[in-house]
Amino acid sequence: MTVMAVFSTLTHRTLELYRKLFPIPCLLCGLPSQEDPLCQACAAELPLLGSACHRCAMPLESAQICGSCLKQPPISDHSFSLYRYEAAIKRCITSFKFHQQLQFADFFASRMQQQFALRDDLPDCLIPIPLHPLRLRQRGFNQAHEIARRLAQALNLQCQTGLLNRVRYTRSQSQLSFKQRRQNMRRAFVCCAESVPAHIAIIDDVMTSGHTTAEAAKVLQLHGAETIEVWTIARAISHY
Ligand SMILES: [Zn+2]
Ligand SMILES: [Zn+2]
Incomplete structure (x- = not known):
């Protein structure tokens, strides 16, 4: 393992530990989120376009194509x-x-x-x-x-x-x-x-x-x- 790889692993582990100790509050519900700006429940409820x-x-x-695009196709x-x-x-x-x-x-x-x-x-x-x-x-x-x-x-x-x-x-x-x-x-x-x-x-x-x-x-x-x-x-x- 190179010095850089050891450094990178240590930084990653320190960050993980920091996030466990000080979780980020989810933007939408305020509950602690380990890593993302949203907790898993709020992320799963985001409105997918479908x-x-x-x-x-x-x-x-x-x-497949709406009437408006059939009439006037976009670029x-x-x-x-x-x-x-x-x-x-x-x-x-x-x-x-x-x-x-x-x-x-x-x-x-x-x-x-x-x-x-x-x-x-x-x-x-x-x-x-x-x-x-x-x-x-x-x-x-x-x-x-x-x-x-x-x-x-x-x-x-x-x-x-x-x-x-x-x-x-x-x-x-x-x-x-x-x-x-x-x-x-x-x-x-x-x-x-x-x-x-x-x-x-x-x-x-x-x-x-x-x-x-x-x-x-x-x-x-x-x-x-x-x-x-x-x-x-x-x-x-x-x-x-
Ligand atoms: Zn949330
Ligand atoms: Zn369309």
Whole structure:
């Protein structure tokens, strides 16, 4: 065993002991949680999205593609969301994004990884939706990048952050109507690469109207992306 391996094992054991002595309270119920930001019971009760439209991730009972995507197919070929964007998930994502609870990045990435681990047609690379540099400075980190780099490592894929830049400081989409959301995202991104891998997955935290990821997909398609997937933690279900 090398000195580094001994050091790493000792650090791991010390951390384990620390967590046993001082467990983290679960964000949702307050009961002690050994490792994750949620206890096992609350994690198991999170609202999984379940059966959904292959193209836009809107819940669907049986059909593969919803009527709206049949009528006007989105640029992305496939959209996946892990959860419905409901109260419990909102609290987790707010805590992750606005209260720097980065342990949620590990939590969400490991759960998303389980969904993709068995696929044999994974994308060439993951591309997180970038934040505008000003917003990145305010927040200190980009939640989509935190998820994407963990997920890329777990799935043995590349995480590319240099392909897409956010060039417009846009208002938060959550304050806007459906129509304003599309306007707000116009020309928000530019692609800085000469070519983009053929099969990509765009990573974001929440998919609401889908305008943010659609605008990114449009730019990446223009630069060579042929198959575009969108992977998000949660899908807002209300109709805009
Ligand atoms: Zn709990
Ligand atoms: Zn659809």
